[in-house]
Amino acid sequence: MLDIKSIRENPAQVIEKLKRRNEDTEVISKIQEVDSKRLEVIRKADSLKELRNKVSDEIAVMKKNKQDASEKIAEMKKVSDDVKQLDVDLRNIETEIENLLYYVPALPADEVPYGKSADDNIERTVWGDKKNFDFKVKDHIELSKKLDILDFERGAKITGSGFPLYKGKGATLERALICFMLDTHISKGYREVMTPVLVNRASMEAAEKVPKFEDDMYRINEDDFFAIPTAEVPIINIHRDEIFKEDELPVKYCGFTNCFRREAGSYGKDTKGFLRVHQFNKVELINFCPPENSYAELEKMLADACAVLQALNVHYRVIELCTGDIGFSASKCYDIEVWSYAENKWLEASSVSNCTDFQSRRAKIRYKKTLEGGKTKTELVHILNGSGLATSRLMVALLEANQTKEGNIVVPEVLRKYTNFDII
């Protein structure tokens, strides 16, 4: 969430940046209004508490001296009741502010290009070339059906549509991809973690997924657990309420998990086969770093994700998202898209974001910064996340790009030591 102080001290700037996101900014004045009441109540309550604490000490002394303190006690009873009421008022006010603040997105970085929608995103790099096929390419559904490596119908029988079943060499290929990606990232200094895939509400809140996106999540109502939409959620929460030492940073993790998304309201759009699913696999990258390094780390993380695609020899491009398209928690974001020969378009396979302090504020993830003169200060870390990468759309690109005239799939060189076969 945004720093309430930034709204208190520089509302004009906050409003201007939200406008770049094409956001409604009326909420800011509403927050200001409630916030001014907050300070009033705090001051009143604090001074009453001060009085209560002082007189309580006096009562203690009187009692020790066996004096009668009943008058003061009666007096303080009234004060105590007032304090209780003020504390209730304060809690209500703070809840009101939070409920407004939870729906305000992160402010975009200044260098992010202005735009209204995905159409205004900017293509940054294109890697590799499109292959020329001297036969009609088959799409991933046709290929996987013929080879019996993916089974969307039976997946739907087991759970519902959008829950794919991988079979035989398809399952092995998926596992090989995951292993390859993890090994690649581990060699670059990311520490592998394997996390819970069900998380509690506090974890979802800390990662800024709830309450804003609650309807997009699968929930276990009985325990108030959520199925994670991305490993970003559990990995960030490894360090919730913790304070890093400065020399520990950056702390970098990679982790494979299943990801679950209800994709509420997206029916009918790009839903066939792997293009949009409710359960998919992803290797996630997370980086906790000092604020001054976060934009440099973002570029490194982008390169780390791209390295996987280069090793797999996948034709991809990097686009920089415009202010109208960056995610709720992000200040700056790149998408990596892979080429689909059958769809004849780019498919989003990764998103790499700098969320700066937007998540760390709510998750209370900080570090001890040493200032000149040896003094220390506790400051919020910046948190970056990146998919490195999601396998489902990557699998579409891989199957299509590596198909033969006969409808077989040539396994990319780097995956063969994991698959132990070179063709499907």
Place this chain on the structure above:
RNA sequence: GGAGAGGUGGCUGAGUGGUUGAAAGCGGCGGUCUCGAAAACCGUUAUGGGGGCAACUCCAUCCAGGGUUCGAAUCCCUGCUUCUCCGCCA
């Protein structure tokens, strides 16, 4: 699932109603000493929020949320969680 015992500062750990925001030890940081280091000694070392130019000061926080009380780390209730024993189980 049953029975029991716990959750206190970076860590270990004392504290069962009134200067305890919290003893002591360890660790960290600064200093004295030293050519340098170790040892020893001295000092310092939580987070959030008010107020003040500042020195400083006030409020809150001893797992979380309620309650009792003039006053709660300490008493009561609920939840979460850890450990031990039993049961069940991949």
